[in-house]
Amino acid sequence: xxxxxxxxxxxxxxxxxxxxxWCNPISGxxxxxxxxxxxxxxxxxxxxxxxxxxxxxxxxxxDRFSAERLKGVDSTLKIQPAKLEDSAVYLCASSxxxxxxxxxxxxxxxxxTRLTVL
Amino acid sequence: AQSVSQHNHHVILSEAASLExxxxxxxxxxVNLFWYVQxxxxxxxxxxxxxxxxxxxxxIKGFEAEFIKSKFSFNLRKPSVQWSDxxxxxxxxxxxxxxxxxxxxxTSLLVTP
Numbered sequence: 001x002x003x004x005x006x007x008x009x010x011x012x013x014x015x016x017x018x019x020x021x022w023c024n025p026i027s028g029x030x031x032x033x034x035x036x037x038x039x040x041x042x043x044x045x046x047x048x049x050x051x052x053x054x055x056x057x058x059x060x061x062x063d064r065f066s067a068e069r070l071k072g073v074d075s076t077l078k079i080q081p082a083k084l085e086d087s088a089v090y091l092c093a094s095s096x097x098x099x100x101x102x103x104x105x106x107x108x109x110x111x112x113t114r115l116t117v118l
Numbered sequence: 119a120q121s122v123s124q125h126n127h128h129v130i131l132s133e134a135a136s137l138e139x140x141x142x143x144x145x146x147x148x149v150n151l152f153w154y155v156q157x158x159x160x161x162x163x164x165x166x167x168x169x170x171x172x173x174x175x176x177x178i179k180g181f182e183a184e185f186i187k188s189k190f191s192f193n194l195r196k197p198s199v200q201w202s203d204x205x206x207x208x209x210x211x212x213x214x215x216x217x218x219x220x221x222x223x224x225t226s227l228l229v230t231p
Contacts (some may be wrong), residue, residue, distance in 0.1 A: 003161075033218060042122070042208050042221025043162075056217055091162070107219060109154075109162040 002026065004110035006092050012116045018080040021113045025073070025094030031055075033107060034067055034077050035091040043091055049075065050097070079115075087117045120145050122211050124222035131199050131229050139194040139225050141209035148214035151192040153183055154221075156206040165207070168192065179203070204229045 005024040013019050025032050030051050035043035046065065047057040052072040060067065064083070069075040079086055089112040095105040125140035143149065153165040166177025173185040183194045192209060206226050210219040 035219075040223065042210070042223050043219070044221070045218040048218055093162075106164050106167070111161045 004092055004094055004108055006090075006110040006113055008113055009111060010114050010116075012118065013082055014118050015084055016081040018078065019082055019115060020076055020078045021090050021092075021115075023075045023077070023092030023110060025075075025092070026108055028096070029094035029108075030072070030097050031095045031105075032069055032075050033093040033095075034075070035093065037089040037091055037112070039088070046077070082115075082117045084117050087115055089114050120213075120220070122209055122220055122222040124207075124209050124225050126225050127223065129225055129227045131227070133201055133229055133231055134198050135229075137194070137196040137199045137203070137227070139207055139209075139227075141192045141194065141222060143190050143192070143209075143211045143220075145190075145211055145213045145220075150212040150214065151183075151185060152210040152212075152219065153177065153181070153192075153194050154208045154210060156208070158205065162208070165194070199227075199229050201229050201231055203227060 007022050011019055032049045034046045036046050037043040045059055047060045047067045048055040049069045052069050065079055067077045091112045092110045093107040095107045121144050123142045151168040154162045155165045156162045165181050166175050166183055168175045168185045176182045181196050183192055185192050206224050208224045209222040212219055
């Protein structure tokens with residue numbers, strides 16, 4: 001089966017510019033996650049969707065970050081304007097649903113987009 | 119604050135050595151526990167997971183992990199590592215009431231021939 005697709009794989013921008021990342025989850029997966037992984041740290045959740053609704057965006061810096069999943073399939077994460085500290089790998093993950101029978105489903109990760117802000 | 123701690127940030131082992139990577143968490147209540155691995159140039163993939171039952175969990179590629187509830191620990195082990203095990207290893211926790219993975223900072227493992 002095809003995995004989680006992300007594009008672009010790499011992006012270099014200057015601070016105060018805008019950038020957008022795209023994610024296409026595994027077919028049939030209702031839940032989609034965006035994580036931010038800063039060098040030397042583990043991934044941190046930014047936002048989670050169930051179909052086209054937001055489940056959790058408590059750690060999304062809403063003054064500059066936005067995300068949407070309009071048709072409940074692919075998703076876009078945008079940063080506007082970017083800051084130096086936004087340099088990181090942005091990971092998209094998907095799972096069938098959040099839980100099945102009370103057990104959390106496995107999350108499948110994409111290759112990530114490496115963002116460098118100069 | 120709730121967190122996931124991985125004790126070793128960088129580990130270097132020779133092939134055939136035994137491996138144990140420590141992971142402790144500070145979440146109360148029931149938790150779901152995971153180890154993810156990221157091989158060089160590849161994406162994160164699940165190594166093993168624990169939800170309930172037998173606290174000794176077996177995963178792919180000969181890895182296993184033991185859940186010790188009293189110690190809030192979920193340590194990863196492998197009796198004999200191979201050069202191909204060189205990778206970044208992440209421990210992650212989802213509280214049963216939560217939704218998303220909470221990751222540790224990761225351990226970089228280098229296996230030398």
